[in-house]
Amino acid sequence: MSITNEQMIQMFTTMNKIRQFETRVQEFFADGRIPGFVHLYIGEEAIATGACATLRKEDCITSTHRGHGHLIAKGGDLKLMMAEIFGKKTGYCKGKGGSMHIAAVELGILGANGIVGGGGPIANGAALAFQYRGQDNVAVCFFGDGAANQGTTQEAMNLASAWSLPVVFVNENNGYGISCPTSKSMAITDIADRAAAYDMPGVVVDGNDVLAVYEAVSEAVRRAREGEGPSLIECKTYRWRGHFEGDACVYRDENEVQSWVERDPIRKLEEKLQEQGILSPEKSREIRDALAKELEAAVAFAEESPLPSVDELEEDVYA
């Protein structure tokens, strides 16, 4: 797997973009400025980043309730995302969707999803369209360890493999479905072992190592593009925040959290790039500053944007 310096810096940038975005969302939620539920991706940035770095614009993804990272990595515009999360008319979904439903079909983003396990069957459908039309595009389905048990996910893996669909199932195993540890929700340790149930390759990678994710997903994407069918990549990771903002996290202890914070995927990549002389501290600061600016512009955009007006409520139900 050859990967250029430029690509690595791009990934570093994307991960920071997600981190900064999520940190801002966290603050806004704490301030009561964001309605509804917000599920943050902090700590898991390497997965969306590494996986989406293997994709083309025309490739598709299906995302989850914890979707901001996926959307940013697939090219989502921070302005339109932030506006949506604020419920503004200028957001990706005109304020109708919110955090759990951001979508940008033109970028191949078939939506965050409020239903655990909702994405797999839809990813198959997109992949089927590619296969039918003879396009060498792929669909990536992100799903959690909790979602791995859902019937829809398992059905989707079976259909994808029976039909050799160009799908990559990217499992984000962060150890919990809300409060339920994987040790209680399933008897196996590695979700990747389920790949054998559908005769597809199953790989476990360090989900906090963006290069490892990139590499594993690249190979799966190559297979998919070349008509060799679906793959399952399990990325072991951890969410630093609660399940949703406001979660008191009674089900896990602070040491566990700390041990994972020490394995910060961003710092990990940064150190590597610095060691290899690819990224100087100055360049790193520059990137972060530029992102901060972009983010503040997005925040300003979101803040200044109007709320939707009540007449719009009944629009967009039917085409």
Add this chain to the structure above:
Amino acid sequence: MSITNEQMIQMFTTMNKIRQFETRVQEFFADGRIPGFVHLYIGEEAIATGACATLRKEDCITSTHRGHGHLIAKGGDLKLMMAEIFGKKTGYCKGKGGSMHIAAVELGILGANGIVGGGGPIANGAALAFQYRGQDNVAVCFFGDGAANQGTTQEAMNLASAWSLPVVFVNENNGYGISCPTSKSMAITDIADRAAAYDMPGVVVDGNDVLAVYEAVSEAVRRAREGEGPSLIECKTYRWRGHFEGDACVYRDENEVQSWVERDPIRKLEEKLQEQGILSPEKSREIRDALAKELEAAVAFAEESPLPSVDELEEDVYA
């Protein structure tokens, strides 16, 4: 696994009982005397027989649309079954259920089921009751190769293994879900390989060999009774008849059918028992004749029984 001669003769009897019952049902359906759909078990008798021979009366089963064999093997009364299939008031379900819904909770038969994959979650529930009450009973879930792909089945296997429930998942792989061969519905060859996805033992047996089924299920039942959790036993078999009566079977060729008819599970056992001197041809004939009598009594009962009266329609909806 020690198995007595008496048990083997009992199994021989049960298989014949199923075969005779189904053959009669086939005739009645052809004569237009049975309404609705009828799915016959001819050719698969060894599975229900071998599996249920390991069970106690208090153990439970969940069955399928192709349920007559399971019900007979679990102790179902031919009279009440035939009456039900005829839609008579005296049937197991007062004529309200029909072939696809025969049940006898008092015998641990939690129902045939018209929904493919419907039984797994319910079997778990029965097993949970046993586990909760500290009873060493088990629940057996019969399901087909088609049902193996259904999300409900896969969810059920996961929950059973996560909770170490006393369930035995007995897969009847007859090669087809209606017209769809397993080669098209899944990429794997052995459904038993899915057991690993839930960290449970997965075993393939010749589903036309009642002793092999008995042996494999016995071990799974032992595990379950002793608190070691669920197992998956895949029984390779074939249905001699169409999916339902009336199926023209355009999707398979006569040679394939013939090759399986040559592997008749009943003849297989009969030959073995005769070789071993356990069953004489006379005894065998005696058994068959006695069964034929029992069956004719059941048929007479069904024929003579009244249809339900219209006032009964709105009964039995609520307890």
Add this chain to the structure above:
Amino acid sequence: MATKTYLQALNEAMRQEMERDPEVFILGEDVGQFGGCFGVTQGLFETFGEARVKDTPITESAIVGAATGAAAMGMRPVCEIMFVDFIGVALDQLYNQAAKMRFMFGGKAKIPMVLRAPQGAGIGAAAQHSQSLEAWFAHVPGLKVVMPSTPYDAKGLLIAAIRDDNPVVFLEHKILYGIEGEVPDEPYTIELGKAKVQREGNDVTIVATAAMVHTALEAAEQLAADGIDAEVIDPRSLTPLDIDTIIDSVKKTHGLLIVHEAVRKGGVGGEIAAQVAEQAFDFLDAPIMRIGAPFTPVPFSPPLEKAFIPDAGAVVGAVKQMRG
């Protein structure tokens, strides 16, 4: 124009749309060589091949999801759910995904898919293979819901459904597959949301759906013998619902009876009755009546099943009671 069965009309609709538009394809259980459990897709596999007539595993969520995802990418899937009763294992993909995507995404997606499914009792298929569930679908914003009652409507409505840019639940009554009627050979569409007056009359309006349209027409003949001239209206689609045609009729006849096979409680009869009661109250000479199945699962045994399904006698009785 030729005489065709309802089933042939549906089959022809799919065939012609597949010929017209390469993005139309079919998926479902046993829809290929087997031709569908009831034979509705017969011959399409032979003509269009495996790429466009796709047999699926028995995993309805994966079927509906595949249709949804493909539709989001601009294809026009027609998926078959073998019996509508099975929708319970796949409903999420339909109402939370397909139906809501456009709205949730701020109008930026189209989901041009059709979900076909046979409904209804009458063949002894019992509780899990005989239901009429249109009321569920009609309560879901984002779905269109179509229920043809004649071969002519079956073809025109199915072509319209396939060309529609929204998810359309297309409910066929299995007892109607064999009925015959005149059906043009060429493709044509019937606008979704337009009721059809199946029989004109001045004395009472009977709104009926699917197989009940025929029951209502039979009852209307019996009523005619007694000098009661019933108008029979088939809404044809429940979403959109052509309430105006119904109200115009009620303004003329001053009486309304609604007949459906679904269990009466919570059925669409309530919705239609309530809309008419709201908008044409002053025109009503008698209480609106509804006929539907009793509040029970569908029973297996023939006499019970027969008692479960509303019949012409019940329709005649209700009309006489209303006028009585």
Add this chain to the structure above:
Amino acid sequence: MATKTYLQALNEAMRQEMERDPEVFILGEDVGQFGGCFGVTQGLFETFGEARVKDTPITESAIVGAATGAAAMGMRPVCEIMFVDFIGVALDQLYNQAAKMRFMFGGKAKIPMVLRAPQGAGIGAAAQHSQSLEAWFAHVPGLKVVMPSTPYDAKGLLIAAIRDDNPVVFLEHKILYGIEGEVPDEPYTIELGKAKVQREGNDVTIVATAAMVHTALEAAEQLAADGIDAEVIDPRSLTPLDIDTIIDSVKKTHGLLIVHEAVRKGGVGGEIAAQVAEQAFDFLDAPIMRIGAPFTPVPFSPPLEKAFIPDAGAVVGAVKQMRG
């Protein structure tokens, strides 16, 4: 008697039933140490332990099926579906299995289970976490359907549901969890199928469910200021439905308005309106009116969500319109 929240009342109902009957147990996602997504099962895990308060994987079909199977064996499971919106992945186990088993088996099974789920909008949870789906359940023979609106009712109805020998769908409105009211400390039951007159009045009958009961009461106060004396009735359960109490009221007031939060089209308002129109037509002075949400998915943005949910102003407006 003490002041308790709706949530505490529910929690107390489960706790007292679990104390009374060892066969009552709880299962669902995060119902254990986490206490449930909304906190309704808080503290039960600590008291009753893992064997009776069971965290499940995120597999709703397996949850509902486990409850069904255990109930068939005589246990009394109370399962929680975290949001009613998720029922689409598990509906088959509820309506084709739990609800129909007794009938299909000829009356020879009992399925004494409760399926609890929060419903409704108002917290910005958007399209897949805010629906009101009671109309679906109310259309299913074999299910009972309960929707408490007050802390007192919440406790008494939940205890009755747990003791009921049928599958009961128990729908809590999430916006009500925090409301307070007087709730006796000791266990008590409220018979399922008995409506409650929440406010007596002579001029118009308002039937409202769940959170809309409070909206209707607020509207009634505003109407009182204008000299209109509204009666507010909460059916409390939709199956069984206490239509008699509603009809008696309509015979007194001669006017009926039905208010629910579910989308109006296809909602239970239609059923209630139709039953009343059928049985009390001659007592009505004006068309029955229904208020419900517009025919859209639940929108996220606060002003849209607010516009989606019927409010007291709409109720007052409708009553005034009815009264000309």
